[in-house]
Structure formats: structure tokens, C-alpha cells
Amino acid sequence: MFIAKVVGSVVSTQKTATMVGHRLLLIEPYVIDPQTRNSMVTTSRSLVAVDTVGAGENEFVLVVQGSSARMTPETKPLPVDATVVGIVDSVHIERKPIAFQ
Numbered sequence: 140m141f142i143a144k145v146v147g148s149v150v151s152t153q154k155t156a157t158m159v160g161h162r163l164l165l166i167e168p169y170v171i172d173p174q175t176r177n178s179m180v181t182t183s184r185s186l187v188a189v190d191t192v193g194a195g196e197n198e199f200v201l202v203v204q205g206s207s208a209r210m211t212p213e214t215k216p217l218p219v220d221a222t223v224v225g226i227v228d229s230v231h232i233e234r235k236p237i238a239f240q
């Protein structure tokens with residue numbers, strides 16, 4: 140599981156029948172800043188994930204990948220490799236809240 144920022148959405152009018160009606164989000168993973176450990180920074184990579192929680196653009200989300208991505212009731216029959224399973228309210232490191240950059 141990892142934290143990512145929703146940076147956009149993906150529209151695909153031609154897709155396998157099981158994917159019809161499922162919202163696709165463009166997400167960008169974040170990691171703890173290794174220098175300061177008081178903020179999270181982007182990995183500068185992006186991927187597409189199925190949204191199961193109604194996340195919106197610029198929100199930070201929890202994402203699962205691989206076989207875990209197909210373990211939600213909504214994604215069991217889907218050919219997915221990444222699923223948004225939560226919306227992040229806050230992150231704390233060593234009991235201190237950290238910022239997202």
C-alpha cells in the first residue's frame with residue numbers, strides 16, 4: 140500500500156466489458172522526503188488506478204497494487220493492477236504531522 144496524489148482522470152471509450160462503469164484515475168505516488176523526513180514528495184512517476192472511494196483531483200489517496208488491487212468487492216472480477224482504497228486525512232511521522240509538497 141502506498142500514498143499517491145490524484146492528478147487527473149483517464150477516459151477510455153473502448154475497453155473490456157468488465158471495466159465499463161469504473162472510474163479511472165491518474166495518480167502520482169509520494170514518498171517521505173529522505174533529507175528532511177518532515178514532508179512527502181512526489182516520485183515523479185504516474186500510473187492509472189481504479190477508484191473505489193470517489194476520490195477527486197488533488198486529493199491524497201491510499202493505493203494497493205498487484206493481487207491486492209483485486210481484493211475489494213468492486214474489483215474482484217476486474218483486470219486491474221492498482222486500486223484506490225482510501226482518502227488520506229493526515230500523515231504523522233514520529234508523532235508529528237507532515238506536509239505534502
